[in-house]
Amino acid sequence: MIDEDNIEDKDLDKKINRHFAGRAVRKDLTKSMKEGFNVPIYVLEYLLGMYCATDDDDCLEEGIERVKNILTENYVRPDEAEKVKSKIRELGQYTVIDKISVKLNEKKDIYESEFSNLGLKGVPIAPFYVKEYEKLLEGGIWCILKMDYFFDEEVKGASPFNISNLKPIQMPNMDMCEIMEGRRHFTKEEWIDLLIRSTGMEPTQLSYEVKWHMLTRLIPLVENNYNLCELGPRGTGKSHVYKELSPNTILISGGQSTVANLFYNMSTRKVGLVGMWDVVAFDEVAGIKFKDKDGIQIMKDYMASGSFARGKEEKNASASFVFVGNINQSVDNLLKTSHLFAPFPEEMANDSAFFDRMHYYLPGWEIPKMRPELLTDRYGFISDYISEFFREMRKHTFTDSLNKYFKLGNNLNQRDVIAVKKTVSGLIKLIYPNGEFTKADLEEILQYALIGRRRVKEQLKKIGGMEFYDVNFSYIDRETMDEEYVSVPEQGGGKLIPEGLGKAGHIYTVGHAGSGMIGVYKIENQVVSGSGKFEKSGVGSDREAKESLDTAFRYFTANSKSISGSIAIKTKDFLMHISDLQGIGLTNELAVAEFIALCSASLEKPVQESLVVLGNMNFGGTLMKVDEFADSIQVCVDAGAKKVLVPATSIVDFQTVPSELLVKVQPIFYSDPIDAVFKALGVN
Template sequence: MAAEYDDDLWEVPEVESCEEYAQAGDGVGEQEADAARECGTDGFDDGQPVGYEADELDCKLLEHFGGKIVRKDLTSLMKRGANVPTFVLEYLLGMYCSTDDDDAIREGLDRIRRILSENYVRPDESERIKSKIRESGQFTIIDKVSARLDEYSDLYVAQFTNLNIEPFVMPADYVRDYTKILQGGIWCIMRIAYNRADVEEDDFGDDVFGDERPKKKSSKKKRTPADSPFSVMSLTPIQMPNLDLEGLIEQRQYFSRDEWMDVLLRSAGYEPNVLTERERLHFIERMVPLVERNYNLCELGPRGTGKSHIYKEVSPYAILLSGGQTTTANLFGRMNARGEARLGLVSHWDCVTFDEVAGMRFKDVRAVQILKDYMASGSFARDRDQINADASMVFEGNINDSVANVLKTTHLFDPFPPEFNDDSAFFDRIHYYLPGWEIPKMRSDLLTEHYGLITDCLSEFCKEMRRRDCTHLIDRYFRLNSDFNKRDEIGVRKTFSGLAKLLFPDQKMEKEDVRWLLEYSIEGRRRVKEQLKIMAGVEFIDVNLGYLDAENPGDMRVIGVPEQSSDTLIPDGPLMPGQVFGVGKSLGGEFAVYKLENKAVAGEGKFSHEGIGNSRPVKDSVEAAHRLFVENASRVARGMHVGSKDFLLYFNDLQSKGLSDEVSLAEFVGLCSAACNKPVLDAMVVPGALRISGTIDDIRGLEDIMRVAKNAGAKRVLLPTSSIQDMQMVSPELVSGVSPVFYFPGDYVGAAQKALGL
């Protein structure tokens, strides 16, 4: 039927490039703009753009990226009233508001509001739109469409995301022109026609009135997409159907290093002028999983720093798992399934982000092992098959204390749930640890009002750059030092490659540019190694990652991490009298460092303690130490009046490993220190279980004791001479870092004298 229809609400410009889109948008006629204003906004924000002053970078973007840029304040303005994907909204803004003329921008905003009000398909309005297409004969809609090839009928079969109609035939010309339709789908403007039958049969009327017309035989043939009454009249993408990557890379030459970094940040919605260079690089690092295949990133830090923004709003190729919860089947595919059900998230997305890692839970105990396998090799086994995938993994979470306090008690991977918390093999697969505590909390001035690339352009750039590799650029000028193992090298090279692809897509890097990115890449991997050393000790003792100048091998630089400092559990300087650090195995089986804080006050020789609770073994051990102290104090040092003082102990489980009954020798030393008002030797730690019988248990697990002591900052350890032989089996690095102070076996009085320097 040739009825009137509302297709003229949106006249689709028949153009083939982004530049022509911009020209079409900039040429909005006054008559069309007036009509747009008259139709109203239908719920969309009718605010107008605020005052704006272009800077030099805006002018460069307008000159070199016309049609591919948008003012980000306009995105925020339109987003308030239009619940559509950001990349779709920005593409429309790029088409109609890519200008510095205020009148043209207002006209463009009005036109976009009109388009979204009348033509955008919302899922709850699907039946109304279907009816409108039928009644009008044809109608123009905005929706996401995807297609696949049906090889048996030799047709491309398509379906919409929001408009609920049966699969229909997609003309092959559109699939050839816009290949992204076959790769997950594309948002577009489509003119859909409804083909109604010319003659409608009236079987009931025929029966009543005796129509002798021959009956049309009913067909039992199964309906196919070719039988659909809906057909495509025209299609114009409102996402970038194809990206001219080489053309975009060619424009990089007109921007300095810092300018190009600012372009990327503004394109993601951030204002670089209020960030330090280091903060800007942190924001760029968040983009690396989008541009580098099989990249594993961890970011832990305070709340409110916008950790998930990039993966939720900027890229349509990333998926955010809120709460961090999923299943093995969802992540890696279903066992014994066929087709798409056999593929999981890692096969469908470029980046899978676990938000709030503390909530990560897997019912299948094998899930963590499969995840480790995938993070290491980019492949995993399902049923009898080995499946490869390219998705990067991002782990985000919150740290609820200062980094300094966290490092005094545990490691920086502590927010992970128990399934991961002490699995050094899992964390060794992390390529970069982004220090989220260095990123400022989101505030108004961090959101840019300037021009940036449209989000879809940025995301397509990242996707296309995944095919390229820049790891070799390091070797032009530098070599990695001998502390690197294979996983360290892979992590650093992948980080460097991702940053280089973002900041230097043309690969034109000077020596200092390479050094800049290399040092940043090494720092993030070293942060991982430092936590692994706390977890597993000697296995990850080689943490001094650095590099050498290829032209001058004698010029070697070791890269540290800023949070490393002398503020360790055991300080270098003297303690207060009565305070001592003990080391022993907790009741749970882990070695840990404990601080025993004794205080002597005027009294009657009583002994009390806090921090032990109802733990009978620990209580018995410290009371045994006190009893032996009362009996032998005069042997340690003359002039101690034990009977005229009360002694108070606070048992401090610094590393939250659980209490230990193997630090009673340390408590004996601490009581002696409090009584004679003399501190123990600087940076000393005391192992050993002193029993009520006056015997000291043999020292077992000496290497673990030395490792835990060194990680805590100890420089000395009090040991019996019987441990000299065991010292031969301890790593030289540990022995050189913690010097032993020896006493005769079983001589706890002599041990106290050695510890106090008497």
């Protein structure tokens, strides 16, 4: 039987080696060689691409041996620097592999090089090397060099070392025409697979949706000032791209940083990491911590504008921010009890302004955990080549590409529009770098971009309330004027309030916790034989919650006959348990809900299905107005309520509730606590 997938893999291997000769490498060779040589992966892959881009087993073995010999004989380890310098002196000439950076010494009018591992400085280098390989002046490149040694006593201060021959073993220059022309020979699917293989992953083992997630991890490398968040289970390779793929990214582990290190050092007057790297990735977001009090505020300013103020100066930088971390519980549970940004540290976790700067939330829980079969043994671009391609694409933009065919719906504010356009631009750079794509191609990208930004907005709604109510993201086809809406997969299920009738004595209420947040609570009551006692559990030491529940029981004992003459109090005990469904702390707005629940349990009649009670009362039964009424209605809808029992004192506040929200829930008004019982039980 013919393995069609294997044939397609080999065809793609042949195609990349034909159109990108010397730019591709078999990724399993990188992994095996990396274990034996502690050299940067982009250096290793450049050599493998030069000598091992073949399917001929004999030629491949010969190429591997050649690469091994080059690294063994010529790579300079920092701890062997003196030994290598001695060899150059004693032999007169010696070949080394090291990272070289060059500066112009204007006082002497010569170019001087500095060796990273060898530790040499001030070594003269011929101007034609600098002209041919400009990256020598831009932070340096790894090279294989022939070094001479000649000590002249008459020339003081001159280095006895000399470079007689230099050949880069990184990409010295980037020919973008090669990329643009080569892209035309690949289908969209082939190109996506090629990019994913270049990161070391095997695309045939991934679903189509996961492939797009893998591409999204690369957007910060091609898009300036892009803010990406990816939270998910451990072991899904969240930080791999930012640690291994590109020499232009830095991964901050542990999380602790300073404003001076990250943004600007006032004493040295130098820009920090955001000015030195294309991507600054924060590993384990739970540990992010600034020693400076204004650190998070400066980070927010930078994430919004790409600039920050230090002293009297305002500085600009283009580095993208990536936030990766772990979610240690199920997404359904997290959505029920909190929000998807909860793993961030406490000083950020409820800061809606900080999270509003996120352009995309990548759902890490949709990406499979790393397994051996997910690592590719096929050909992909060498790391140095693809990282230079990514860096060059940062000079281009496709943010206005969607304007020709589509416009965004009215639920997107300016920040939403910027986020979506930047994601669209980044994905076009990755998939269609030559700008050749169809309307259907663009629509696919636009839908994906809208989902990731809406995921951010859904969490902002949980954190910040009505300010972020507009989450019904859509786009309009300019030709047909048809409007399409996008939804977020994980928002579909996991409602706190299930459909269908509950048990008698059970009721849901929404109220303000001591923290000021609005929470959802379930009250359960049971009536047993006894002597009129009222026992409470789940309340802990919350004095105000206890007082509100006691108010309900006193009102119940005084007014039960107004509900039904069959209710017995002195021969029954009443057991109550309250559950804080979102873990934000108890509310003291419980009296009306508990009064209804006591009556429901006593009559053995459940309240109407999917009902939530709003409102509170004092010991005399006087109703109180609901604070933050629109936000409270929003919480009810998000929890799964279909009906909301509302005190008549809050009727005037209905004008603050958006009409789109009102159509999702049926308000039922009550004039006093006894009326509330009849309305809740569905008794006319």
